[in-house]
Amino acid sequence: MAGSLIEISSNTLGSDTSSVTLTGIDSTFDVYKFTLNNVIPDTADADLQFRFTESGSPNTTSNYDNAYKSLRSDTTFSNSSATNNDKINLTGSMENDSNTGGQNSILYVFNANNSSEFTFATLENVFLAEDGTMLGNQGGFVLTQTTTVDGGQFFFDSGNIRSGARFVLYGLRK
Amino acid sequence: MATKEELQAQADQEIEDAKPLYKQVNNERLEFTDDDYAQAKTDLGNSKWNDQQFGYIQARQNAYPPITDQLDEIYHNGIDAWKVIIKKVKDDNPKPS
Numbered sequence: 001m002a003g004s005l006i007e008i009s010s011n012t013l014g015s016d017t018s019s020v021t022l023t024g025i026d027s028t029f030d031v032y033k034f035t036l037n038n039v040i041p042d043t044a045d046a047d048l049q050f051r052f053t054e055s056g057s058p059n060t061t062s063n064y065d066n067a068y069k070s071l072r073s074d075t076t077f078s079n080s081s082a083t084n085n086d087k088i089n090l091t092g093s094m095e096n097d098s099n100t101g102g103q104n105s106i107l108y109v110f111n112a113n114n115s116s117e118f119t120f121a122t123l124e125n126v127f128l129a130e131d132g133t134m135l136g137n138q139g140g141f142v143l144t145q146t147t148t149v150d151g152g153q154f155f156f157d158s159g160n161i162r163s164g165a166r167f168v169l170y171g172l173r174k
Numbered sequence: 175m176a177t178k179e180e181l182q183a184q185a186d187q188e189i190e191d192a193k194p195l196y197k198q199v200n201n202e203r204l205e206f207t208d209d210d211y212a213q214a215k216t217d218l219g220n221s222k223w224n225d226q227q228f229g230y231i232q233a234r235q236n237a238y239p240p241i242t243d244q245l246d247e248i249y250h251n252g253i254d255a256w257k258v259i260i261k262k263v264k265d266d267n268p269k270p271s
Contacts, residue, residue, distance in 0.1 A: 019197040076240045157221040
């Protein structure tokens with residue numbers, strides 16, 4: 001259906017920035033979608049991480065579980081999983097070259113604004129590791145709290161997100 | 175091997191040295207609040223601890239040859255030759271004592 005993807009918030013970084021927060025999730029839509037394009041760390045081997053936000057502030061409780069398959073171009077695929085973390089690792093260690101590095105992701109978010117349900121998300125991305133290996137993660141994660149989520153925060157485990165990265169939050173029309 | 179407290183102190187200093195830090199919220203660029211700085215220090219300290227204690231797991235996963243190559247090595251050269259390859263990966267990426 002044409003016009004079913006509604007942009008809610010977009011951020012294109014004009015300067016290196018430590019974190020990016022997009023809010024605007026409410027009861028308007030059942031499903032929300034984050035897209036990340038050209039997200040590069042300014043520090044070698046940094047991991048891109050994520051937290052849901054409530055009233056604009058990141059939820060830092062140890063209630064994040066994740067499971068995904070890590071696809072890679074150089075060796076056997078591996079599984080990644082964790083329970084009761086205080087954040088989600090969206091990537092492994094990333095290349096920080098501003099020309100050849102980069103990470104591109106899509107996250108679909110479910111039940112976010114429903115205060116009686118856990119908030120779920122699916123993840124798919126592709127990025128380059130510091131040694132140039134291409135990797136991609138496919139899977140999902142859940143915030144095991146019945147809270148009202150209104151957005152998400154993206155950040156690296158060290159250093160900044162380089163200028164030029166673009167983050168967009170969409171709602172999927174019912 | 176650094177203690178968790180030593181790594182947290184390093185993280186605290188790195189964040190102090192990096193000030194001012196900025197966040198972008200719905201396309202508005204803002205300097206970190208005191209709470210943001212405190213969280214950044216905690217996160218960086220935990221990251222350093224996890225890298226030190228558990229980084230070898232990911233490093234070994236990345237360094238092991240594909241399973242098909244390992245099976246081929248066993249078929250052609252035997253278990254002992256395969257063990258040499260696996261031991262090198264483990265030795266290159268030691269588990270913290």
